[in-house]
Amino acid sequence: MSLLKAENIHKRYGKEEVLKGVSLELERGETMVVIGPSGTGKSTFLRCINQLTPPDKGRVWLDGVEVTHPKCNINRLRAQMGFVFQDFNLFSHLNTLRNVSIGLTKVKGIRKEDARKLAMKELERVGLDDKIDAYPAQLSGGQQQRVSIARALAMEPKLILFDEPTSALDPELIGEVLEVMIKLAKDGMTMLVVTHEMGFARAVADEIVFMEHGVIVEQGNPQQMFSAPKHPRTGEFLNKITELYGETE
Amino acid sequence: MVFDLAWLPQLTQGLLLTLQITTACIAMGIVLGILLALGRVYGNRLISTPCSIYIQIFRGTPLLVQLLMVYYGLPSWGIYPSAFISGVLALGLNTGAYQAEYLRGAIQAVNQGQLMAARAIGMSLPQAIRYIVLPQAFRIVIPSWSNELILMVKYSSIVFSVTLLDLMGVGKRIAARNFRYFEVFVVVALFYLVLVFIISQLLRLLEHRARIPGLGEHAEQR
Ligand SMILES: Nc1ncnc2c1ncn2[C@@H]1O[C@H](COP(=O)(O)OP(=O)(O)OP(=O)(O)O)[C@@H](O)[C@H]1O
């Protein structure tokens, strides 16, 4: 049984059908990279998975539990899916440690002292245990994104969804975030990552998905996608972003 | 110019009543303001429409009319509020409407992405509002809230019109009995001035203490 299964997801905003039946499956421990032009519905798709944006049609299962079921406890299920945003969205009135531990105390009901220890452990993992008292506005973009990864990790999610986690960062800060993500992937975290960092994709992706106009055009393992894409649009797009973004890692 | 120091104890009594009324109506206004603001921002139409109608009415009519309607109007419905209750009620209902509007703006100024991030770690909407949105909205609202508090200290003086002996009421009585209007009202004004000064200093301290480290520093440098 796959850890994540999305089936025939549809989403419409007004007249515009943003997602036109997207399906995919992700196995435990896999890293899947989603690429595609701007406005294609990649972010919308990620939000449909954890129901931040409920889809109009289609179903999602996490570890065999239907997330789209009207009677499910969506808050509990959502806590099992980490989400890392393009612009971090750290809680600006809380310091680093509290940003990471607040989900533990308020959502999981863990005692403050224990939550603190768990949060420290995750901050060590992203290399920020020396910044626990800093507030988001006192951190660089790269540091903020690493805190937001630690915030997701602290909930011990079954998978983490990343929505262009490095595209709001200055080029010299991208590396530190990708490094953390690569380590996570190698440690066996299940990850669904929207990104145009092809260096990352080559290093750890088990599968690359190319989306355009609300549908999945093609998917396959990186070697195949890079060297012998079946669909002409896939090749064109891969060439374009490799030129644009290079292969930073 | 003659100001009899023997009037001071009475004026101090009045000052204490002014403080009591202001504190009570501010407290009431805070609770009411939070409920109304949440109703307006997060409520469905059934909740948000009555909230905005309430706010429109209390901001759109004179405070004095509201006070007189409570004190002289409620008895015709069989309710006989004391002068003190009437004063607190009218002022509290009124400031609640204003505070709701300030807080609504502040809530809407909090970055919506953080609300989404809170939901993404499994918080329910009420949890996200309580732990993420409101703590930031409260910080944003402090300056306009300070203005409102200072206004209420001064507006509370209208309660003399329903026979209460607040600072204004006492002053008016002493002045009338001794025909010393100018002297007495100068002292009354000074009392208000000092009170407002102390309160605004305390609020500045609060604003300073509540500041989020690192935020707004760039703006200051410019
Ligand atoms: N909340 C919303 N209300 C209305 N339209 C929306 C909303 N969110 C997204 N859209 C529209 O849906 C389409 C897909 O948006 P989405 O953000 O999912 O694309 P994307 O593939 O993530 O693009 P990008 O690479 O620019 O992030 C866009 O045309 C966008 O304008």
Ligand SMILES: [Mg+2]
């Ligand atoms: Mg996007």
